[in-house]
Amino acid sequence: MPQYFTPEQANAALALIRPLMVRLMRIRDEILGSQPEVWSVIQKGAGNGGSKLAGEMAFRFKEVDDLVHRIQAMGVLIKDLNTGLVDFPAWREGREVYLCWRYGEESVLYWHEIDAGFAGRQPL
Secondary structure, eight states: OOOOOOHHHHHHHHHHHHHHHHHHHHHHHHHHHTHHHHHHHHHHHHHHTOOHHHHHHHHHHHHHHHHHHHHHTTTOEEEETTTTEEEEEEEETTEEEEEEEETTOSSOOEEEETTTOGGGOEEO
16 A cells, blocks of 8 residues: 655655755766766677676666665655656545655655646646
8 A cells, every 4th residue: 555645744745855855866877977878788798698887877867766765665656767757645635646846956846646746736
């Protein structure tokens, strides 16, 4: 059964989520920044057992996986790793909705219907 958040609870949870998202976004940028170099290493390493850079990137991907699982364990749904978009399941006027926060926003200020997504965000 999912955990449901009030706006106040979602904003309080940001104290734990925000630092994890900061790390997640930094690792994402690092991985994307080395993408051309990493791809050539992966191609070459596939035939000779790997390389130091490929091993480092594998470690970074493991960190991403760990961070994602830590956030999800709080009952929060990660919707987009590229923008740092997360949803908090909530109840509004007797129906399930999502409270929505994106990396860089000060607090949870929006909600949307479950099937509306980011484009359907409305102010709380």
